[in-house]
Amino acid sequence: MAPPPTQPALLLLAGGGAMGPYQLGVVAKFLKTFPHARFTVAAGVSVGALISGMFAFFRDQREAVDEALRMFLAGCDSRLFFGVPNPLAVCCGKSVLTSRNIERDLKQTCTRERYMQYDSGAVAPHGARPFVAAEYTSLDSGQTDRVTNAASYDSFVDGLMASSALPSVFEAQDVGGEWCVDGSIRHMLPSVPPEAKDAAFAHILVVLCHPPGPLGPVHGTASARDVANRTAEIVCRDNLRADVVRMWNEVRELTAKYKTPPNIFFTHPTEPVWHPLWLGRKDVVALFDMGRATPMHPATPPSEPAPRAPLRLVV
Numbered sequence: 385m386a387p388p389p390t391q392p393a394l395l396l397l398a399g400g401g402a403m404g405p406y407q408l409g410v411v412a413k414f415l416k417t418f419p420h421a422r423f424t425v426a427a428g429v430s431v432g433a434l435i436s437g438m439f440a441f442f443r444d445q446r447e448a449v450d451e452a453l454r455m456f457l458a459g460c461d462s463r464l465f466f467g468v469p470n471p472l473a474v475c476c477g478k479s480v481l482t483s484r485n486i487e488r489d490l491k492q493t494c495t496r497e498r499y500m501q502y503d504s505g506a507v508a509p510h511g512a513r514p515f516v517a518a519e520y521t522s523l524d525s526g527q528t529d530r531v532t533n534a535a536s537y538d539s540f541v542d543g544l545m546a547s548s549a550l551p552s553v554f555e556a557q558d559v560g561g562e563w564c565v566d567g568s569i570r571h572m573l574p575s576v577p578p579e580a581k582d583a584a585f586a587h588i589l590v591v592l593c594h595p596p597g598p599l600g601p602v603h604g605t606a607s608a609r610d611v612a613n614r615t616a617e618i619v620c621r622d623n624l625r626a627d628v629v630r631m632w633n634e635v636r637e638l639t640a641k642y643k644t645p646p647n648i649f650f651t652h653p654t655e656p657v658w659h660p661l662w663l664g665r666k667d668v669v670a671l672f673d674m675g676r677a678t679p680m681h682p683a684t685p686p687s688e689p690a691p692r693a694p695l696r697l698v699v
Contacts, residue, residue, distance in 0.1 A: 385545045389421045389593060390421075391422065391586035392421075392424040392425075392584065392585050392586055393421045393424065393485055393575070393588065393589060394420065394423070394425050394426075394580055394583070394588060395411070395425070395426040395427070395436060395439075395589050395591075396427070396432075396573060396574055396588075397426070397431075397433070397592045398428075398429060398432050398572050398573045398592045398593055398594075398627075399430030399431060399566065399568030399593065399613025400431055400433055400568075400572075400672075403431070403593035403671060404431035404432075404434065404435055404452075404456065404593075404671075405669075405671035405675065406593060406653060406674055407431070408435060408453050408456075408559065408590045408673060408675060409673060409675020409676040410651050410676075411449055411675075412446070412449050412676055413562050413676045413677075413678055414587075414649065415449070417680045418680075421587050423469065424512070424514050425514060425517045425579060425583060426514045426515070426519055427517040427530075427565040427576070427579055428519075428547070428574055429517070430545060430567055430568040430631060431517050432591070433518035433519065433520075433544055433548060433567060433574075434544055434548055436517075436518065437518055437540070438451060439531075440494075440499065440513070441493075441498040441499055442498070443513075453668070453672060454491075456488070456597055456668045457665060457668055458489060458526075475564065486658055490541065490544065490545070492507060496542070500537070504636075514533075515533065517532045518531050518540075518544050518546075519547060519564045519567040519571065519575070520529060520543060520549070520557075520559065520564045520565065521565040521570050522547035522559075522564050523562070523563040524542050524562045525562075528563065528567065528570050528571055530543070531546075532577075532579075535558060542557055542558065542560075542565075543559055545557045546559045546564035546565065547566065548567075549564070550566045551569070552567065554566075560679055571623065571677070572623045572624045573591075573592070573624070573627035573631050575634060576634040580638065581638065583647045585616040587646055587647045588639075588644055588646050588649065590631060590635075590648075590651065591651050591652070591675075592624065592628075593653070594624060594652060595655065596624045596652065596655060647682045648682055649681070651678050653674065
């Protein structure tokens with residue numbers, strides 16, 4: 385008896401710092417809900433780039449999710465991610481991630497051999513190699529650039545590191561002779577890759593790390609950490625609203641020619657959960673479980689973008 389046909393899927397992962405385990409939980413839930421689905425195109429920004437990048441190394445996409453989760457947990461257990469203080473530690477009260485340690489753990493898990501074996505077919509055949517793209521911001525041009533897994537191993541890893549190089553937390557990364565930083569500086573959501581235009585997806589999964597709606601009331605005190613968190617929330621939410629409108633327009637254009645509309649899943653936490661600079665092991669597990677609890681209900685694109693709130697005059 386022939387196995388059921390693979391259901392091609394498009395994955396778009398937003399930036400969101402330490403909310404990455406939430407995204408992993410959503411992806412794990414999706415792959416469990418649709419066991420015959422396979423991400424044939426994946427794109428990400430910031431932590432979303434690191435996660436989507438795993439699919440360039442592991443043919444078994446469930447294994448890719450497991451390995452990404454292991455990397456988050458290893459960072460908490462061994463302090464690989466969190467062992468070296470930097471100036472922002474004064475804001476969050478803890479040591480934060482360092483790019484050298486993230487790169488070290490990334491290269492230990494996502495080896496050159498795995499990258500090359502995927503092309504040669506030496507790894508167990510769980511399916512064809514997906515197309516993976518990571519977006520980052522060039523400091524030279526101020527524009528969004530990207531790297532794909534059509535590049536060399538070193539260039540691809542450099543691009544993944546650049547996409548998550550949050551300024552003042554990580555040092556800028558040299559990609560092709562240009563200094564580059566976090567992709568979410570310009571866009572919280574990646575664009576639909578042009579390489580996806582001729583594909584016919586059965587599913588499209590978009591995972592945000594933050595709700596795109598209006599800001600809620602301030603919780604907590606006016607400590608340096610709370611102010612840093614709230615500032616990040618304001619900046620991210622403003623960029624995210626515009627990116628969501630752009631994303632829906634791109635999805636409409638992509639699927640306009642489809643005879644059978646795909647399932648479109650547009651997921652995000654129902655409430656803001658902010659640990660932008662640090663995670664403990666319990667946080668990783670809680671965020672992953674939150675993602676796994678996300679209902680897989682197809683979304684309907686909005687007909688009109690939400691208007692921006694009017695300015696309030698305080699006298």
